[in-house]
Amino acid sequence: MFGFNKKATLPIINAERPNLFARLRDGLGRTRTGLFGGLTDAVSRQKNMDGMLLEEIESRLLSADLGIACTEQVMQSLKGALRSTNAGCETVLFDCLQQVMLQILAPVQQPLLIPAAAKKPFVILVTGVNGTGKTTTIGKLACHFLGQGQSVMLAAGDTFRAAATEQLQVWGARNNVPVIAGQSGADAAAVIYDALQSARSRNIDILIADTAGRLHTQGNLMEELKKIRRVLTKFDSDLGQEIMLVIDAGTGQNALVQARQFRDAIGITGITLSKLDGTAKGGIIFALAAALGIPIRFIGIGEQAGDLRTFNAADYVRALLAIES
Numbered sequence: 001m002f003g004f005n006k007k008a009t010l011p012i013i014n015a016e017r018p019n020l021f022a023r024l025r026d027g028l029g030r031t032r033t034g035l036f037g038g039l040t041d042a043v044s045r046q047k048n049m050d051g052m053l054l055e056e057i058e059s060r061l062l063s064a065d066l067g068i069a070c071t072e073q074v075m076q077s078l079k080g081a082l083r084s085t086n087a088g089c090e091t092v093l094f095d096c097l098q099q100v101m102l103q104i105l106a107p108v109q110q111p112l113l114i115p116a117a118a119k120k121p122f123v124i125l126v127t128g129v130n131g132t133g134k135t136t137t138i139g140k141l142a143c144h145f146l147g148q149g150q151s152v153m154l155a156a157g158d159t160f161r162a163a164a165t166e167q168l169q170v171w172g173a174r175n176n177v178p179v180i181a182g183q184s185g186a187d188a189a190a191v192i193y194d195a196l197q198s199a200r201s202r203n204i205d206i207l208i209a210d211t212a213g214r215l216h217t218q219g220n221l222m223e224e225l226k227k228i229r230r231v232l233t234k235f236d237s238d239l240g241q242e243i244m245l246v247i248d249a250g251t252g253q254n255a256l257v258q259a260r261q262f263r264d265a266i267g268i269t270g271i272t273l274s275k276l277d278g279t280a281k282g283g284i285i286f287a288l289a290a291a292l293g294i295p296i297r298f299i300g301i302g303e304q305a306g307d308l309r310t311f312n313a314a315d316y317v318r319a320l321l322a323i324e325s
Contacts, residue, residue, distance in 0.1 A: 024309060025319040027277040027301025031249075032320055034280030035064045043090045054079070057093070064283035065252050070290045074100050098317060104286050105313035110295035112270060112310075114150065114206060118240040121153065121199035121207040123232055125192075127225060127266070128246040129258055130213030133274040135164055137246050137300065138208050139171030140308035144298075145206050146175060153202070155195035155209040156181035157188040157228065168210055178202075188212065188224060189231045196235045222265045229266055243269045244297065247288070250279035259292055274300035277307075285316075 043053065054075070061071040077100040081092050114122045124141065128134050135158070142152045154172050156179060158164035165181045172179035180195035192209050199207040211228065214221035232239060245268045247255045262268050271294050276282045289296065296311045317323075 020309075021315060021319065023307065024301055024315060025322060027307065028282060028316075028319045030278065030280045031064060031276065031282030032322065035060055035283065035320070043093055061283065063281075065281040065287060066283040067253060067256070067287035067291070070104060070283075070286045073104070073290070094321060098321060098323070101286065101317045101320070102313055104289050105296075105316060108289040108293060108296045109311055109313040110270075110297070112242055112244075112295075112297045114145075115240065119236060119238055121196070121204045122240040122242070123196070124206065124208045124242045124244055125211065125228065125232070126209065126244050126246060127211050127262060127268075128213060132213070132246045132248040132251075133300065134158075134213065134246045135167045135171070135210055137272055137274055137298075137308065138168065138210055139175070140300070140305050141208055141298075142171060142175045142177055143305040144308060144310075146177070150205040151203075152177045152206050152208060153195065153199045153204045154179045155192050155207060157192045157195075158210045158212040159184060159186045159188050159191060160212040164210065164212070189228045192228055193231050193235060196232070196239075222261075225266045241269070242297075243267055244272055245270070245294075246272045246274055247284075249273050249276045249282050249284060249300075252281050252284060253287065255284050256287060256291055259288060259294065263292065263294065268294055270295045270297040272296075272298040272300065272308075273311075277301045282320075 057078070058071060058075055061074055062068070066074070074097070078093065078096045081096045126134050126138055138154060142154065145152050152175070154168055154177060156165040156168045159182060162184065165184075169179050169181070178198070180191065180198055182191040182194070188211060195207055195209065211225060212221065214225075229243070232241060243266055245259060245262050247258060251258070259268065259271065271288065273285055273288075273296060276299055285296065285299075288294070298308050299311050299316070301307045301309060
């Protein structure tokens with residue numbers, strides 16, 4: 001892990017959130033090591049960047065799943081910065097990384113804000129492939145919105161995985177929020193419709209609906225998602241909706257394929273990137289931002305409810321580069 005004390009080019013971290021930043025920094029430890037482990041020493045030993053060092057930097061960016069387009073953008077900016085300054089190569093490298101990483105991520109920093117005048121319930125439909133942590137993310141989302149003073153209901157729309165409903169009910173009991181569920185194998189759209197009616201009758205602010213995990217190549221299951229979307233519109237065409245795709249950060253470049261397929265099928269409006277604390281390939285966040293421009297709502301950096309963080313580009317880059325101030 002490295003850090004440096006040069007004057008930062010990013011906004012200063014809110015002094016009231018040092019512990020939150022420390023958790024974010026620690027959660028990104030594996031990604032940081034994958035990108036920069038051993039690189040700092042190699043850079044600091046040289047006054048100028050030669051071809052071999054530039055190739056090493058490029059290789060690490062690709063290995064961390066930034067993708068070809070993002071890596072080329074970083075390398076072009078780095079080479080341009082080297083040509084225009086006489087500063088030491090370590091200073092140039094990390095200053096350049098700060099700037100270009102923030103340029104890539106800033107446009108997708110769009111928090112999920114529920115309009116005060118929105119019709120109730122505002123619906124968050126949570127989708128993704130198997131194993132991304134959708135149900136756990138839903139539990140954490142419930143905590144997040146409860147902490148903002150919103151009332152929440154959960155809908156167990158994953159009627160295929162045996163433990164999905166039970167897992168959601170555990171989160172509901174933990175957060176003291178109601179969970180609407182059907183029988184195993186029940187029609188998911190019907191369960192969510194029932195939940196909509198219940199949430200409307202109870203004046204619930206936010207309904208968070210789980211869906212069965214599915215591969216983006218499974219046409220019949222993607223059709224089920226389309227059916228759920230039609231049901232939401234039929235219930236109330238003016239209903240506020242967030243179609244949230246949960247992506248496992250360790251998926252690598254396949255995450256781009258997933259995101260494109262789900263976007264094209266049902267119109268993804270936001271992404272939550274989970275399990276960042278468990279991967280050295282968290283650079284996929286840059287590839288997603290650059291290639292798709294879909295808002296990144298939240299990132300998951302741990303198992304606790306508070307480890308689901310509203311995405312902040314400046315904090316993310318600071319934590320990735322271990323910049324303390």
